[in-house]
Amino acid sequence: MGINRKGSADMNATVDQYLCIGCGACVALCPRVFRMGEDGKSGVSQAVTEETLSQVQEAIDSCPVTAISWLEHE
Numbered sequence: 001m002g003i004n005r006k007g008s009a010d011m012n013a014t015v016d017q018y019l020c021i022g023c024g025a026c027v028a029l030c031p032r033v034f035r036m037g038e039d040g041k042s043g044v045s046q047a048v049t050e051e052t053l054s055q056v057q058e059a060i061d062s063c064p065v066t067a068i069s070w071l072e073h074e
């Protein structure tokens with residue numbers, strides 16, 4: 001299942017909907033990847049690219065409830 005293509009990002013982020021308190025920090029840090037849903041919880045709206053990787057890492061480090069984590073594809 002799933003063939004990794006060379007050049008594509010091997011990592012993506014995910015938000016744990018149960019942990020997220022909707023503070024908005026991740027959306028402020030990286031609006032290209034994180035988006036606030038109608039339920040007031042953040043979600044990942046775009047795949048992580050090389051350009052947004054460091055911003056996503058910042059969001060992970062800044063999340064007060066550590067709801068964001070990397071998803072690593074094998």
Ligand code: SF4
Nearest residue numbers: 020021023024026063
């Ligand atoms: S920083 Fe964490 S708690 Fe705040 S909106 Fe993003 S995922 Fe939710």
